[in-house]
Amino acid sequence: MTDYNSTRSGDVATPETTNLKWQSHAGHLIQQHDRWSTSSRTSDSSRNGLLAALEPSDFALLHAHLRQLSLTAGATLQEQEAPVEQIYFPLNGLISLVAVMEAGEVVETATVGRRGAVGAFAGLGPWHAFTRAVVQIPGTAMVISASHFQAAVSQSERIRDLILRYKEGLLAQVQQTAACNALHQVEARLVRWLLQAIDCVDDPKLPLTHDHLAEMLAVRRTTVTVIAGKLQEAGLIRYHRGRIEVVDRLKLEEAACECYGTIRRRTDAVFCTPQTAVI
Amino acid sequence: MPMFYFNLSGRTPFADVDGQNLPSIIDAMQEAMGMAQDLARNKRARETSGDQVVVTDGSGREVFRIALRGSR
Numbered sequence: 001m002t003d004y005n006s007t008r009s010g011d012v013a014t015p016e017t018t019n020l021k022w023q024s025h026a027g028h029l030i031q032q033h034d035r036w037s038t039s040s041r042t043s044d045s046s047r048n049g050l051l052a053a054l055e056p057s058d059f060a061l062l063h064a065h066l067r068q069l070s071l072t073a074g075a076t077l078q079e080q081e082a083p084v085e086q087i088y089f090p091l092n093g094l095i096s097l098v099a100v101m102e103a104g105e106v107v108e109t110a111t112v113g114r115r116g117a118v119g120a121f122a123g124l125g126p127w128h129a130f131t132r133a134v135v136q137i138p139g140t141a142m143v144i145s146a147s148h149f150q151a152a153v154s155q156s157e158r159i160r161d162l163i164l165r166y167k168e169g170l171l172a173q174v175q176q177t178a179a180c181n182a183l184h185q186v187e188a189r190l191v192r193w194l195l196q197a198i199d200c201v202d203d204p205k206l207p208l209t210h211d212h213l214a215e216m217l218a219v220r221r222t223t224v225t226v227i228a229g230k231l232q233e234a235g236l237i238r239y240h241r242g243r244i245e246v247v248d249r250l251k252l253e254e255a256a257c258e259c260y261g262t263i264r265r266r267t268d269a270v271f272c273t274p275q276t277a278v279i
Numbered sequence: 280m281p282m283f284y285f286n287l288s289g290r291t292p293f294a295d296v297d298g299q300n301l302p303s304i305i306d307a308m309q310e311a312m313g314m315a316q317d318l319a320r321n322k323r324a325r326e327t328s329g330d331q332v333v334v335t336d337g338s339g340r341e342v343f344r345i346a347l348r349g350s351r
């Protein structure tokens with residue numbers, strides 16, 4: 001494990017002692033590594049698109065309070081209706097925002113990867129989450145407490161604006177997903193989801209089972225198996241023992257519904273300034 | 280628990296090689312009906328005509344089949 005030196009303003013650099021804390025949360029374990037990093041944004045944090053989009057002076061308001069966290073598969077980062085206490089900026093991996101119904105059924109409403117955040121809206125003030133955030137593909141995230149994030153946002157209009165633009169982009173994803181779920185065929189929906197997932201993780205290999213996909217799309221596992229099987233026969237994907245690999249991305253994009261492109265375009269606009277944004 | 284295989288017959292057939300253990304034939308019927316609904320959803324009748332979910336057992340014998348019915 002790498003040692004990092006702590007550098008708060010005025011502190012003398014000391015060798016790091018990694019502090020492992022085990023925290024039980026909704027039956028899942030989240031392993032926390034407390035690291036104080038000398039790294040500027042060019043190392044870890046810049047892998048998150050929102051943090052990378054901040055002006056250096058704005059990032060400086062957050063830097064000292066960001067810590068790196070491992071996200072384990074299946075962990076619940078945020079419970080539905082619960083207060084938002086931490087904001088997660090993924091560096092990799094994939095998080096699903098799922099709606100939980102009264103009888104316990106869940107369906108995914110949005111995906112969050114390294115171009116997004118979980119709980120960002122709490123930067124504007126105390127907030128309760130509308131959906132449950134679950135880690136689908138493990139990875140790491142930079143995490144900040146809601147109170148520290150609120151303090152930073154109160155000092156920077158630009159951070160506030162970025163949060164609001166991100167919220168609009170997320171809403172665009174959810175709106176298009178709702179339309180897609182209502183109108184489009186399951187084959188196109190599955191292909192759209194696969195493309196969104198590989199964009200999120202920047203990797204054509206997804207450590208996911210057919211059960212995972214079935215739950216996210218609210219269809220039967222046997223349905224996923226039939227469609228995945230046909231995509232494999234056509235040479236577009238390959239799957240084996242809990243891993244799905246996209247083999248022919250171009251052909252897969254042709255098989256996706258319009259919603260993949262629409263969501264991509266609208267979430268890209270989050271990172272444009274108001275003058276350059278084209279929705 | 281018995282093993283059931285959820286195959287698709289029709290214009291683009293698919294053979295289920297992995298199968299699924301389910302407690303009873305009723306559970307297999309529910310799974311097959313759900314699968315047929317998933318696959319037919321938002322499709323026109325002509326897009327699904329002739330397609331069926333064919334459920335077989337461990338020895339390859341057909342247990343039952345359900346027709347897909349697109350209704351858009």
